[in-house]
């Protein structure tokens with residue numbers, strides 16, 4: 362979905378008391394939390410989110426003496442992105458000397474009350490980052506406030522999420538699956554046995570697999586005496602190598618699976 366921006370007029374932001382320093386581009390974004398208490402009822406009532414962001418701006422201007430809220434943007438539990446200083450403006454929240462390198466995005470969680478960022482907030486932070494990249498010249502870095510500055514911000518929950526790649530909730534990791542775990546094709550659903558001879562594509566694929574494992578067998582799709590003898594030998598060999606199988610000469614589900622999944626010894 363498209364980013365759900367809350368304009369400064371919509372959250373009734375105060376006017377900045379000075380002019381912004383322009384930023385052409387940044388290396389990326391730093392993620393923040395409030396470092397204080399966030400009312401857990403914000404999750405139920407977005408008006409409380411608006412009040413919280415207004416309170417943060419008041420603190421930054423009246424207590425810190427800043428010209429505006431220090432963040433580039435703030436994100437609440439409702440996946441709404443409040444415009445703070447906005448695109449191409451130097452933030453103040455990253456700490457002295459740290460502001461030209463990264464935009465500052467706040468997740469509206471704290472160290473008490475609402476501590477764990479809800480999934481919609483993580484989506485909102487991702488929305489904000491994509492917006493800053495697309496329109497604000499932000500580079501690919503995603504860091505926490507504590508990277509390069511002495512603070513616990515953005516708290517353990519958001520920081521762990523940042524370190525894990527700041528992925529959208531539910532996203533499939535793009536790491537490749539762990540190597541070295543072969544898996545068998547589905548068991549064909551019937552026993553391969555002799556006598557009488559069983560024949561079919563399932564016999565052929567089992568024979569090919571056994572040949573590939575090094576057994577002296579020419580795949581012909583017919584499970585006859587030779588196939589059965591190799592099956593018995595394979596079953597005994599498996600049992601001897603800690604993968605117990607009945608040596609009945611019948612390819613059932615366990616023997617089928619072992620043909621693919623048992624390491625070649």
Ligand SMILES: [Zn+2]
Nearest residue numbers: 393394506514
């Ligand atoms: Zn911070």
Ligand SMILES: [Zn+2]
Nearest residue numbers: 407410437439
């Ligand atoms: Zn909200």
